[in-house]
Amino acid sequence: MCSYFVAFFLIFGLGHHARELVDPAKSAQLHSRLPCDGNGDPEDLLRIKVTFPTGVWAREFVVSQFQTDKCGVETMFQCWHKPRAGWHSVWSVANEQPAAHALVPLSSCHEWGSTEAAQYVLSGWYQEGAADPKLAWKQAAIKQVPGEPEVYEFADPNGGTARLEITR
Numbered sequence: 001m002c003s004y005f006v007a008f009f010l011i012f013g014l015g016h017h018a019r020e021l022v023d024p025a026k027s028a029q030l031h032s033r034l035p036c037d038g039n040g041d042p043e044d045l046l047r048i049k050v051t052f053p054t055g056v057w058a059r060e061f062v063v064s065q066f067q068t069d070k071c072g073v074e075t076m077f078q079c080w081h082k083p084r085a086g087w088h089s090v091w092s093v094a095n096e097q098p099a100a101h102a103l104v105p106l107s108s109c110h111e112w113g114s115t116e117a118a119q120y121v122l123s124g125w126y127q128e129g130a131a132d133p134k135l136a137w138k139q140a141a142i143k144q145v146p147g148e149p150e151v152y153e154f155a156d157p158n159g160g161t162a163r164l165e166i167t168r
Contacts, residue, residue, distance in 0.1 A: 019125060019137035022064050022087040027121035028142040028152050030063065033168060036109040036117045043105040047167040050102075052095035053160035058131035059124070061164050063091040063104060066119040070111075087121065094131070095162070124154030124162060 032044035052059050064087040071079035091104045110116040124142050127135040145151040150166040 020139055022062075022121060022123050023139055024087075024121050026139050026141045027064075027123040028144055030106060030120040030122055032106045032108040032118065034108045036115055038109075038113060038115040041107050041109045041112045041114075043107050044168065046104045046106060048093075048100075048102045048104055049165040049167075050093050050100045051163045052098055053162065054098065055158060055160050056130045057156055057158050057160060058095065058127040058129070058135075058137075059156065059160065059162045060092055060094040060126075060137070061162065062089050062123045062125060064088060064121050064123065065090045065107075066121075068110075090120075096131075122152055122164065124152075126154075126156035126158075126160075128157070 030046075032042070034042040034044050036042075050061060067085065067088050069085040091102070093100050093102060106120055107118045110118050122142055124140045125137045126140055127137055129135055140154040140156055142152050142154050145153060150168070152164045152166075153161055155161045
């Protein structure tokens with residue numbers, strides 16, 4: 001009987017504090033500069049530089065893509081992979097190091113051969129305290145800093161400001 005409860009907790013993740021759903025109103029929209037014209041699915045490559053403030057609070061930037069509930073892998077008789085509609089994380093960086101660099105591809109189109117543009121958002125997250133899986137992640141409002149290059153920041157209630165710079 002005990003093994004059923006253990007399996008239930010492992011499968012459904014009870015006891016694990018997942019982050020809130022992404023709130024697009026607190027996020028910054030990201031777009032590919034390449035047109036989505038129905039001929040393939042070109043990708044724009046973002047060169048990202050991130051700096052985090054010092055301190056014990058855990059902080060993270062996340063790039064999420066909106067996905068529909070369309071079947072991803074389908075055979076003649078069955079759908080093998082059908083993700084739920086909503087925002088899904090495609091890239092993230094946490095403040096385990098005070099600075100980080102990355103190359104992040106953004107698809108221009110929602111799917112191959114489509115003329116519908118892909119939707120991406122950049123969100124900022126923090127935990128009130130040191131990185132701890134028991135603490136909930138909370139979303140902070142992202143602000144774009146005017147000027148070039150493209151810069152986004154978020155501040156947490158502890159006063160730390162995380163900064164993400166995009167060069168295209």
